[in-house]
Amino acid sequence: MKSQLGHRQARPEPQETQPDGSETWEWEVLPPEDRHRSASVEALFRWLAVIMDNFLRFPGTKLRFGLDPIIGLIPGIGDAASAIISTLALVHAARYRLPKILLVRMALNILINELVGIIPGLGDAFSFWFKSNVRNYELVRRYAAAPERARKADWMFVFAVIAVLFLIVCAGLIVSLLVLRAIWQFLTAR
Numbered sequence: 111m112k113s114q115l116g117h118r119q120a121r122p123e124p125q126e127t128q129p130d131g132s133e134t135w136e137w138e139v140l141p142p143e144d145r146h147r148s149a150s151v152e153a154l155f156r157w158l159a160v161i162m163d164n165f166l167r168f169p170g171t172k173l174r175f176g177l178d179p180i181i182g183l184i185p186g187i188g189d190a191a192s193a194i195i196s197t198l199a200l201v202h203a204a205r206y207r208l209p210k211i212l213l214v215r216m217a218l219n220i221l222i223n224e225l226v227g228i229i230p231g232l233g234d235a236f237s238f239w240f241k242s243n244v245r246n247y248e249l250v251r252r253y254a255a256a257p258e259r260a261r262k263a264d265w266m267f268v269f270a271v272i273a274v275l276f277l278i279v280c281a282g283l284i285v286s287l288l289v290l291r292a293i294w295q296f297l298t299a300r
Contacts, residue, residue, distance in 0.1 A: 151206045152250055158199050159247035162192065179237040182227050185290050189227035189237075190283040196220045196243060197275055203250070210267050212253050216246045217271045221278060228282045 165176040182188040200216055223242035227233035 151203060151208075152254065154199055154202055155243070155247040155250045158196070159241075159244045162195065162243040163241040164244065175238050176241075176243075178223075178241075178243065179234045182234045182237050185230075185286060187283065187286065189224055189233060190279050190286070192227070192237070193220055193224040193275070193279045193282070196223070196246070197272065197279070199243075199246070200275075201272065204265070204272070207265075208250075208253060210263070212249055214267070214271060215249055217275055219245045219249075221275055224275075224279060224282055228285065 161176055162178040163176040164174040167174045178192050181192050184191075197217075197220060200213065200220065203216065204213055219240075219242040223237060223240055226236040226240070229236075
């Protein structure tokens with residue numbers, strides 16, 4: 111299935127009706143820079159989904175996984191690093207002015223992955239199943255079918271969501287570092 115982001119068809123839209131009953135039609139065409147920007151957003155999310163969630167395959171099965179659950183195995187910084195990578199892609203999507211509701215759904219995918227990812231063992235298994243980057247790529251692909259433009263209120267809301275995500279990632283990192291410190295003190299106290 112090929113995505114339509116950046117490949118919208120030009121359609122005529124009636125603009126005004128003249129007194130004699132004839133209509134003036136205007137064609138909607140995206141400027142070339144919009145096509146390139148939209149293609150770059152889709153390409154970024156496709157790349158991120160492949161690398162972070164579908165890069166490797168268990169031999170003899172259809173189960174795929176990426177760097178996200180592997181990075182999550184690194185105590186202290188793994189889940190936070192994965193969330194930061196995904197959040198950077200979210201910032202890029204906000205710069206492209208994707209609708210607020212789409213950005214919120216993408217941020218929630220990252221947030222859920224981060225919150226459950228904090229739990230040792232279970233979080234990595236959840237990342238293997240949940241695949242937040244694949245979910246975000248699918249959201250971008252579905253948006254391609256009916257694009258909308260964001261408003262100034264959308265930007266303010268996105269900055270608030272990103273700030274909350276940043277705080278949660280920082281809290282996860284601090285908790286992980288405190289746990290590592292306690293483990294280190296326990297091991298070196300002998």
